[in-house]
Amino acid sequence: SMWFGRESGGVAHWSRGRWTRFDVQEGLPGSRVHVLVEGAGAIWAGTNLGLARLEGARWVPVTDSTWSHGTVRSLVVKGSAAEPELWVGSDQGLGHFQRGSWTWLTAAGGFPLAWVGALLEEPLKAGGSRLWVGTRTGLACLEAERWTHFQEPKDLPTPNVSSLVLTRGSQGQPVLWVGTEGGLARWEGTQRRQWTLASGLPSARVRSLAVEVD
Helix, strand or coil, X not given: CEEEECCCCCEEEEECCEEEEECHXXXXXXXXXXXXXXXXXXXXXXXXXXXXXXXXXXXXXXXXCCCCCCCEEEEEEEXXXXXXXXXXXXXXXXEEEECCEEEEECCCCCCCCCCEEEEEEEECCCCCEEEEEEECCEEEEEECCEEEEECCCCCCCCCCEEEEEEEECCCCCEEEEEEECCEEEEEECCEEEEECHHHCCCCCCCCCCCCCCC
16 A cells, blocks of 8 residues: 655545545644654654644644644654654754653754754664754754764755665665755765766755665
């Protein structure tokens, strides 16, 4: 089956030769769907008016009293149905849900990355993971509870990051691809490579990335 997030009209699901459509009448907070993720035993939808989880035939909004439920543009989901862990990228900052409570990192609280458009969690060989956060002011990385921020021209074509994907190099090493509003960047360790209009990229705006499986 396939799930589709729509510019307007909510979520569409194709399964066994038939369509099922979900909109605000079925519990979605908003009709414009920016991201769909399967994880922790459920389907999750990030909309223009907040986040929701599918339970049966209805969507249940994921709420928090400290969050005014703005646009959710990116999402990482892990854990179990009984104890999910979420990273939520929104127009108002970065949210983390763990052990039943929320933590919000916003510009008002000193977090320099108010708008989060892309999220990617990278598993580490030694255990644990690092979180990559794409924003309008560069790319941030959270590892071992420490943030590193990248926004220099040597790192990114432009600091407005809209998409992230991880692949593996010929020796199995991680390769991070970063789509921006001004081109594409490839990071492999300390090596950086960029593609822009000047180097033959058909369009400067790289809004989404996908990995082809051989």
